[in-house]
Amino acid sequence: MTMNEAQMQRVEVPWWLVLVQGIFALIIGVLLLIAPGKTTLFIVQFLGIYWLISGIFQIVGIFIDSTAWGWKLFGGVIGILAGFAVINHPLWSTYLVPNVLVIIIGIAGIFMGIVSLVQAFQGGGWGVGILGGLSILFGILLLANPIAATLTLPWVFGVFGVIGGILSIIAAFKLK
Numbered sequence: 001m002t003m004n005e006a007q008m009q010r011v012e013v014p015w016w017l018v019l020v021q022g023i024f025a026l027i028i029g030v031l032l033l034i035a036p037g038k039t040t041l042f043i044v045q046f047l048g049i050y051w052l053i054s055g056i057f058q059i060v061g062i063f064i065d066s067t068a069w070g071w072k073l074f075g076g077v078i079g080i081l082a083g084f085a086v087i088n089h090p091l092w093s094t095y096l097v098p099n100v101l102v103i104i105i106g107i108a109g110i111f112m113g114i115v116s117l118v119q120a121f122q123g124g125g126w127g128v129g130i131l132g133g134l135s136i137l138f139g140i141l142l143l144a145n146p147i148a149a150t151l152t153l154p155w156v157f158g159v160f161g162v163i164g165g166i167l168s169i170i171a172a173f174k175l176k
Contacts (some may be wrong), residue, residue, distance in 0.1 A: 022168025029164070032158030045087065055079025058075050105142060110140065
């Protein structure tokens, strides 16, 4: 199969699916901006239920396909434990889950910035170097004060939800 044949067989996403995604993103974004605490609590509880169910399915999946059963068992047990922890401690987990996310984003920012700086010194150009430096700075700022970053996270996601939702709705009607 040539590249042109692969491009011609590209799967088109139904316009209404993009519309539904945009509407949900817009709703969640607005809710995060209006009531960030309650919405974050709801999202984290939903995530806990998802982890619990996903962990159960991973363990059941061992009996269907036993390849990599050790990893499936490990992932399933971690999912079940994380799900129960989130469900049993809703207020604690509403703070902890976003805080861990901020720390992961900060560490990832530093590593991606270092990679970008290495690329810049290997001929990637000034733009890559500047973005790498900004990524490192952003990561350090997040790790320096993760509590403040955690408290602003719902508003950041809210703004992204509103903007992304509106752009998805526009894209859906362009697809139609």
